[in-house]
Amino acid sequence: MRNNELAQVLRATNPWWSRRRRASWVLDDPELTARERHGWALATATSRTVLADLAAGVRPGTVTLVVGPRGVGKTTAVKDVVAHLVADPAVDPRRVVLVPVEHLDEDDRPRRMGGVDLAAVLRLPTRTGAPACDGPRVLVVDEVGTVSRWPAAVADACRRGDQVVATTSVLDPRDLAALLAAVPEGALHVRHLRPATFAEVLMAEPAADAAQVRAGFLRHGGLPRAIAEHRDLGDVSHELVERVAAGLHHDVCRGEDRCPLDRLLAAVCATTDRFVEPAALATHLDLTTGEVGVLLERLEHAHALDPRRGLVDPLLHRLPSLLAPERHTAPSAAHIAAFSH
Structure with a gap:
């Protein structure tokens, strides 16, 4: 994807960059409104507990993988985290960048970012549509496991001091081992969301x-x-x-x-x-x-x-x-x- 195409995707996905939308974006977000229509309170409470430390504040230089099967609510859970962070007066909402690996194009056709696209967004967010800001970024990558060579791109961002929160439905043990070897000791955290029994x-x-x-x-x-x-x-x-x-x-x-x-x-x-x-x-x-x-x-x-x-x-x-x-x-x-x- 070209940088201008990536910029279109990011601007559409990060409404909190606008001052007028900093608080109101949650009212029409597709995942959060779907949960309002058909939500199960126990799952919402569980996911918020599992990710409570992420919602409490920015954690520079860390990587958190949120792992679970398709449909378990990973995207909704990390959007809860984003909602808490951008509502915090101490956090510049421009620092928070949600990167949807899987998204729809202008004609509502499904598209996916490739490895080069993901690396470009994580390495130079301002060149791909994110506004300039001070301090490390909070990079929230949805379905990172579908991208080739994703551990290298995530590890690079972590070593630069950014915080990465990434959801994935697919976790190959080889990718996990590569990521663990590439980030500083203690920087990687893995959280699991599972279907209810x-x-x-x-x-x-x-x-x-x-x-x-x-x-x-x-x-x-x-x-x-x-x-x-x-x-x-x-x-x-x-x-x-x-x-x-x-x-x-x-x-x-x-x-x-x-x-x-x-x-x-x-x-x-x-x-x-x-x-x-x-x-x-x-x-x-x-x-x-x-x-x-x-x-x-x-x-x-x-x-x-x-x-x-x-x-x-x-x-x-x-x-x-x-x-x-x-x-x-x-x-x-x-x-x-x-x-x-």
């Missing part, structure tokens, strides 16, 4: 019938918005299903035509017994065991798969039938209960 959902509704809560959980799973939409709408919205699926498709399939996400998840669901079976999957998908091994590793790095138990959340079992009901039949509640981590 059945026990947590049940404890949040102590007066509800346990059997009904269990039946609902086996349909909506533990993603906060899925829980709230099932409560408010009776089921998970198609919009949420498509968002989770699009993110997972990029994280796992990387645009490869031989890997339709619905077929992959349906095959994992159908072939998992005591363990996930690569050979059975390869036969089911007409791929080599090596190709299947790569896909399973990516599913694991995307926090969607436990190799010992299968797909980690009930909604992932239902995703194929929700995406393509003409091709896939929804698995039974008994199957989901047996093979969800």
Whole structure:
């Protein structure tokens, strides 16, 4: 992307740079308003607790990775942090730069920053649209794990004294090791946001019938918005299903035509017994065991798969039938209960 294109993206994503919008931007932010419509209070409280130290003030020369699966609320959680920081009279809001790796262009088509784009924004924010300011920056990078060579760009910013807060749905252990080796000792912090368990959902509704809560959980799973939409709408919205699926498709399939996400998840669901079976999957998908091994590793790095138990959340079992009901039949509640981590 050219610098002027990056500048357009950053200016659209950082409304608090305008004095008139410093406080009011939260009223029409898409993630924060979506949570107002369909939010689950326990998840909001948990994420705020996990990231409370970040909201308390600027921490120069540090890196915090906020890790969790697609749809768990990472973007909303870091926007809560941004809202606290830019509302603080002691913090110049121009220091806070939100970098959306995944964004929409002028025609509402999805686009992603590449490694060169991310490095340019983090190294020289003023050349890519950010206003000049005094002091170190607070660089908030959303979905950094989808960018090639991201550890180097993040580490460079940290060593310059900036604070980096980065969300990622994909965390390859090799990338984490590279980042750890490249930043000063003690500078890296990793925080996890996880889907709720059945026990947590049940404890949040102590007066509800346990059997009904269990039946609902086996349909909506533990993603906060899925829980709230099932409560408010009776089921998970198609919009949420498509968002989770699009993110997972990029994280796992990387645009490869031989890997339709619905077929992959349906095959994992159908072939998992005591363990996930690569050979059975390869036969089911007409791929080599090596190709299947790569896909399973990516599913694991995307926090969607436990190799010992299968797909980690009930909604992932239902995703194929929700995406393509003409091709896939929804698995039974008994199957989901047996093979969800």
